[in-house]
């Protein structure tokens with residue numbers, strides 16, 4: 001075990017993100033004329049971990065992409081309803097998509113670092129894309145941010161002596177934590193994670209789960225997972241999605257993780273979390 005979770009983090013060299021509450025109100029989604037989500041209301045509270053669970057195809061990933069304006073990038077896709085970050089509509093004309101995506105970061109199922117770029121530069125690459133890179137003469141500041149982000153992501157001790165090595169030289173689990181560090185470096189208020197451990201072995205999975213626990217105080221986390229044990233281990237609240245033959249994906253039940261797993265109100269939730277379908 002590394003000291004990552006016990007060593008106090010150095011102060012952030014740039015303004016830290018502040019965990020924000022994300023509220024989805026009556027969200028619907030379509031691909032062409034095929035409606036895949038309907039009437040989704042969900043509050044993802046500041047500084048908490050919310051897990052989105054449900055069988056394949058019920059719209060969890062689509063919902064996640066709506067939360068940071070990525071759904072609209074799919075040709076023919078459309079949506080209805082509202083998404084608010086601390087009360088501000090992320091789809092308002094006054095909020096540019098690039099700003100929404102900076103405040104609401106995303107980590108994908110498959111780790112996607114730039115394979116030939118150094119670990120150091122990978123961490124800073126999101127900032128550069130947002131036009132907020134460190135210019136010449138600010139190498140120390142950049143180094144501090146790289147260290148802080150890698151510590152937050154639980155990767156610092158494993159890479160501190162090889163920051164110049166290419167991102168692609170890391171193991172799959174390390175690459176996923178590098179992607180988390182890259183997402184954290186832009187100081188998001190919310191971090192969306194789409195099945196971040198599905199390609200990882202159990203040890204790497206546990207490491208990423210520890211990372212989620214460690215960052216939850218500095219960023220609101222929303223995670224899609226098919227792993228019920230993982231949802232129980234990492235989340236404070238859960239939302240159970242379901243789609244039926246002639247019914248688009250919707251939330252059947254939401255609540256504290258303890259209630260969803262130990263005292264669900266809906267029989268379908270009970271069946272799903274106990275592995276009886278899906």
Ligand SMILES: Nc1ncnc2c1ncn2[C@@H]1O[C@H](COP(=O)(O)OP(=O)(O)OP(=O)(O)O)[C@@H](O)[C@H]1O
Nearest residue numbers: 031036054055056057058059060061062063074249
């Ligand atoms: N790019 C797309 N074009 C057309 N239909 C799509 C597209 N992406 C997803 N869909 C459809 O939208 C529905 C919801 O898919 P989505 O990936 O959001 O579900 P999911 O719950 O995340 O599934 P999984 O758990 O398997 O990842 C499905 O019927 C899927 O076929």
